[in-house]
Amino acid sequence: MNKLAAKNLGRVLDLLNERLVFERAGVRLYDKVLSRMRNSGDPRIAALFERFEQNRNEEKEHEEWLEEQIRALGGDPHSPSEKSILVKAEAEGIEHVVMRDPNLLHDFHALLTAELSDNAGWELLMELASEFGDRDAKGEFKKRLHEEEKHLLTVREAVREMSLQEIRESFIDPG
Ligand SMILES: [Fe+2]
Ligand SMILES: [Fe+2]
Numbered sequence: 001m002n003k004l005a006a007k008n009l010g011r012v013l014d015l016l017n018e019r020l021v022f023e024r025a026g027v028r029l030y031d032k033v034l035s036r037m038r039n040s041g042d043p044r045i046a047a048l049f050e051r052f053e054q055n056r057n058e059e060k061e062h063e064e065w066l067e068e069q070i071r072a073l074g075g076d077p078h079s080p081s082e083k084s085i086l087v088k089a090e091a092e093g094i095e096h097v098v099m100r101d102p103n104l105l106h107d108f109h110a111l112l113t114a115e116l117s118d119n120a121g122w123e124l125l126m127e128l129a130s131e132f133g134d135r136d137a138k139g140e141f142k143k144r145l146h147e148e149e150k151h152l153l154t155v156r157e158a159v160r161e162m163s164l165q166e167i168r169e170s171f172i173d174p175g
Contacts, residue, residue: 003134005073013075015128017084019121020066020077023059025091026114030056032098033107040104044165048158055151059118062144090117105166108159115155118148 005012034052037045067077080088097110122145129138 001069001073001134001137001140004129004132004137007132009073013070013073014081014083015125016066016070016073017075017077017081018087019125020063020070021080021084021087022091022114022117022121023063023066025088025095026059026118027056027063029095029098029111029114030059032095033104033111036102036104036107044161045104048154051154052158055154058144058147058151062147065140065144105159105162108155108162111155112152112159115148115152119145119152122148 001012030052034049034056037049037052040046070077091114094110094114098107100106122141126138126141126145129135129141
């Protein structure tokens with residue numbers, strides 16, 4: 001990360017902080033959604049549980065890894081920058097959808113939005129590291145981007161399955 005940080009330490013810390021805010025929100029989202037999944041009693045939901053739990057644990061690792069990087073660069077992982085406040089508002093918007101009503105399809109939609117941001121965020125970091133020749137940082141970002149890609153696939157699949165199911169049920173003519 002040193003090569004990248006040498007280009008503009010303040011900006012790099014900002015970027016890492018922005019990512020951190022989103023990763024923290026991701027952990028909270030998954031915790032909430034997992035608790036609902038646990039209580040759903042639906043075998044299709046139960047079948048997804050393990051993958052979602054793995055996603056949650058990877059978000060937690062992303063959060064902790066970012067905190068570590070920020071500290072190593074002399075930054076404070078708990079002091080929000082002007083930019084990270086905006087990101088926080090965005091993440092809170094997504095969390096609001098989940099807190100509003102206990103509907104797992106809405107939850108999965110919210111997670112899908114969060115995962116799209118996660119993917120874009122790590123991709124940007126990876127491209128920056130690549131452009132400025134920081135190979136170590138690039139490898140670390142890339143590893144986490146690959147995890148985000150898998151999160152996106154699992155959540156997208158869950159949204160697709162649940163949406164289809166809901167539509168099918170609404171199509172059944174009781175007469
Ligand atoms: Fe993540
Ligand atoms: Fe993710």
